[in-house]
Amino acid sequence: MIPVLHLRQGTELYGADRALLALSASTPSPYLPIVGAIARPGTAGALEEEARRRGLRAVRFESGSRIDFRCARAVARVALLEGVRLLHAHDFKALFVALIAGWLARVPVVATFHGDTRATAAVRLYESVARVLGNFTRGVAAVSRALERKLRRWVRAAPVAFVPTGLPPPLPISESERGAARVKLGVHPNAYTIALIGRLAPEKGHRVLFEAARGLGATLLLAGDGPIRAALEDSARELDARFLGYLEDPRDVFAAADVIALPSLTEGLPLAALEALALGRCVVASAVGELPDLLEGGAGVLVPPGDPSALSDALRRLQESGARAAIEARAVERARAYGVAAMAGAYASLYKRALAGSSSSL
Numbered sequence: 001m002i003p004v005l006h007l008r009q010g011t012e013l014y015g016a017d018r019a020l021l022a023l024s025a026s027t028p029s030p031y032l033p034i035v036g037a038i039a040r041p042g043t044a045g046a047l048e049e050e051a052r053r054r055g056l057r058a059v060r061f062e063s064g065s066r067i068d069f070r071c072a073r074a075v076a077r078v079a080l081l082e083g084v085r086l087l088h089a090h091d092f093k094a095l096f097v098a099l100i101a102g103w104l105a106r107v108p109v110v111a112t113f114h115g116d117t118r119a120t121a122a123v124r125l126y127e128s129v130a131r132v133l134g135n136f137t138r139g140v141a142a143v144s145r146a147l148e149r150k151l152r153r154w155v156r157a158a159p160v161a162f163v164p165t166g167l168p169p170p171l172p173i174s175e176s177e178r179g180a181a182r183v184k185l186g187v188h189p190n191a192y193t194i195a196l197i198g199r200l201a202p203e204k205g206h207r208v209l210f211e212a213a214r215g216l217g218a219t220l221l222l223a224g225d226g227p228i229r230a231a232l233e234d235s236a237r238e239l240d241a242r243f244l245g246y247l248e249d250p251r252d253v254f255a256a257a258d259v260i261a262l263p264s265l266t267e268g269l270p271l272a273a274l275e276a277l278a279l280g281r282c283v284v285a286s287a288v289g290e291l292p293d294l295l296e297g298g299a300g301v302l303v304p305p306g307d308p309s310a311l312s313d314a315l316r317r318l319q320e321s322g323a324r325a326a327i328e329a330r331a332v333e334r335a336r337a338y339g340v341a342a343m344a345g346a347y348a349s350l351y352k353r354a355l356a357g358s359s360s361s362l
Contacts, residue, residue, distance in 0.1 A: 001032040007094035009038040015271030016114040026344040072100035079105040092130040110139040115268025138354035143269040144290030166343030181255035195257035197272040200226030205263030211308035278335035282324040299334035
């Protein structure tokens, strides 16, 4: 077996974390995945805990600073102890740590870029540095075609490939489950319900949704937590907006919603969109990242990013269930093209080339 150590920083399970877990659970032989969760001292390790719950090998690495050589040395020690042959980084912090650890342990590195957030000037700087660091890896994967094109302008010394996120097929949502979910979440059976599932951060476009929803009389279900929660709660005071907090399993939210909104200002390939399509939900999303390709052909509705008026018009048109039926049917069909087996196979090819030291196109 060939141990591959995944590295990802985070305290909760959002899209990139769940994609990492899906990949780890589906990685084909001879690769043996190990989930390396980087977390601040004293914080809960949701990624580590969920990996173990799924029967995956998991290791926790503690780190208290953005640039942490001590964490990198700890990763190198584990890599040597476990016979790790490849490090797979899944964010900026993980990429920096992986490159230092890889140099110490003489282990090659590959990286997945899940999408930029551009949340602050500091984050934009880190994201730019991460793209430069991609040149020191043996291969870079981008989860959207737009991100792949951007990375190709920055990464010249390593191959870059588009590898879309994949999901195992979920159980479909029944009418009885939909009714039970509405009761559980306190939503009226006949209320037009719009859900946004994602971290409460500026790039997710919550304020765009709030502006678009004024006058619709809709119930908003907001699953997730993050740094701007208090400000968003203040912005939504005049709306029927339910802040549900972080949910490890948002299936009830998908079940209760008529429409899943993704008014993001920037994206890669959001897992919430894939999950919504696979469950036959109607998605209205900004035309950013991989979303235009994912929703083309009527599998969803696209609107310009940052345009509350266009989003409001789209949501208004979808208030009647008849307007959603054809979209929901196409959504299920589209989701089948984003299977976890295809994702795992693409990464197996990336690993093989990285271990062979190839610099050819993936």
